[in-house]
Amino acid sequence: MPEQTAEVVICGAGIAGVAAAYHLAVKRGLKEVVIVEQGDPLSLTSDKSTEAYRNWWPGPDGAMVAFMNRSIELLEEIAQQSANRIQLNRRGYLYATAEASKIDRLAQAAEQAAQQGAGALRVHSHPSAAYPGGPQDGADLLTSQSLIRQHFPYLSPDTQAVLHVRRAGWLSAQQLGMYLLEEARGHGVRLLSGQVVGVETAGGAVQGVQVRQKDGALRFIQAPVFVNAAGPMQKEVAALLGLELPVFAELHRKMSFSEHLGVVPREAPMLIWLDEVELPWSPQERALLAEDASTRWLLERLPSGVHGRPDGHGESTTLIVLYNYHTEPLTPTFPIPPEPHYADVALRGFSVMLPGLRQYFDKAPRPWIDGGYYLKTQENRPLIGPLPVKGAYLVGALSGFGVMAACAAGELLAAHLTGAAxxxxxxxxxxxxxxxxxxxxxxKGWGDTGQL
Known part of the structure; x- marks a missing residue:
């Protein structure tokens, strides 16, 4: 079994593993960092994300707001250094509701977020209120329906309030990942194709890592430090150390199609519907769906949270729609299992927020569907830092926020590993x-976890 040595071995070349390698090699100066990846870098789930970011994170202590503020700072630095190769924008997130009873709750959440460092809340309740354009911090709460129609005429006329979170937007996850990987490799990081099949320990400390290469041969890498950045497979990789992680996986899909009718303006923010959804069906469709037990659930009220955004540049007409209406824990399997109703449910669900999309019900362009697994903790916060085995670390449980959190997560992991502040x-x-x-x-009383 051929041997080599390294200072650090990272399992997984997803966005978290690549960001960890970048911060260890580029920012902390480690010379011998090896990333082990059995597939192509950034290809399992990192390239299937919404590619969005926000500093709007509910929670009792503001830790997620501070964490995301730092990650956004790092994203902005990379955008500046790379002539915005990562295509970072600040379009914002627009949360909308047709239920007046939710307005006070939105305002309270925004006030709490402001106190935790997300930026000031501005309330616009008069039809002639000035509404700031361009990049902003904080959030704007619009409760005047005429003001909402003026600025967001494509929303449902039933919309009672919108909250525009301003330090938010999206970027190219693939370009971010490739930038981090290229910089890391330029500072000596090695990428090894293979699967981590064992982590050897002695005296309660990491000694090295066994890797099965694509040709079946085993290679042992002698190293005192091992980082589990295995994305949806973190639980299985942790088991190699005899550890049980308090995480579970959910399957989240996304659908995109050519929205050539221009219902959603290309400059629109990320659009999120806060209300439960009853899918719009014709009487004939309802009768057909009611006949079969396997489709009857499509007539029920479905969860809140359907969301989407325009994607692409120039002449692109792509609209991305995401709707997670099944949240049961699953064991990750690849390729992901099909969901025959997903495109129809996502489109119809989003049309409750954007009625103009109903024009596509009978003539929708061919959709593209992909997705991946969110590996998450019960309170939807990451796991970053040392494990009970000396020399073993984890950067994971990044749920659906891996792209937006990767820079701060990699920085934090590197600080733990090198003993920095x-x-x-x-x-x-x-x-x-x-x-x-x-x-x-x-x-027990955590409340909203911020998941979309």
Whole structure:
């Protein structure tokens, strides 16, 4: 079994593993970093994301707001250094509701976010209120229906309020990942094709990693540090160390199609519907769906959270739609299993927010559907830091926010690993938090986890 040595071996060349390698090699100066990846880099789930970011994160302590603010700072630095190769914008996130009862809750959440560092809340309740354009911080709450129609005429006329979160938008995840990987490799990071099949320890400390190469041959890499950045396979990789991670997987799909009728303006923000959805069907369709037990659920009220955004540049007409209406934990399997109704449900669900999309019901262009697994903790916060085995670390449970969090996650992992000063939010993401009885008690009333 051929041997080699390394300072650090990272399992997984998804966005988290690549960002960790970047911060270790480029920012911290480590010379011998190896990433082990059995597929192509950035190809399992990192290239199937919404590619969006936001500093709008509910929570009791503001840790996620601080974490995301730092990650956005790092994204903005990369955009500036690379002549915006990563195509970063600040279009914002627009949360909308047709239920007046939710307005106070939106305002309270925005006030809390402002106190935690997300930026000031501006309330616009008069039809003639000035509404700031361009990149902003904080959030704008619009409660005047005429003002909403003036600025967002494509929304449902039933919309009662919108909250425009401003330090938010999207980017090219693939370009971000490739930038980080290229910079890391330029500073000596090696990418090894293969599968991590074992982590050897002695005296409770990491000694090295066994890798099965594509030709079946085994290679041993002697290294004192191992980083589990295996994305949806983190639980299985942790088991190689005899560890059980408190995480579970959900399958999230997304659909895109050519929205050639221009219902959604190309300059629109990310659009999120906060209300439960009853899919619009014709009487004939309802009768047919009701006949079969396997389709009857399509007549029920479905969860809130359908969202989407325009995608592409220039003459692109692509619209991305995401709707996670099944949230049961699953064991990740690849390729992901088909969902025959997904495109129709996503389109019809989004049409509740954007009635103009109903023009596509009978003549929708061919959709493209992909997706991936969100590996998450119960409170939807990441796991970043040391594991109980000396020399073993984890950067994971990045749920659906891996792209937006990757830069700060990689930086935090590198700080843990090199003994550098840690930011104030670091304790909130340690695996050891679950050993704290006070934290366990807080989890019982955690509330909104910020998932989309």
């Amino acid at each position: 840690l930011p104030s939010y670091a304790p909130a993401f340690l695996l050891s938090r679950y050993q704290d009885p006070v934290y366990q008690q807080r989890l």
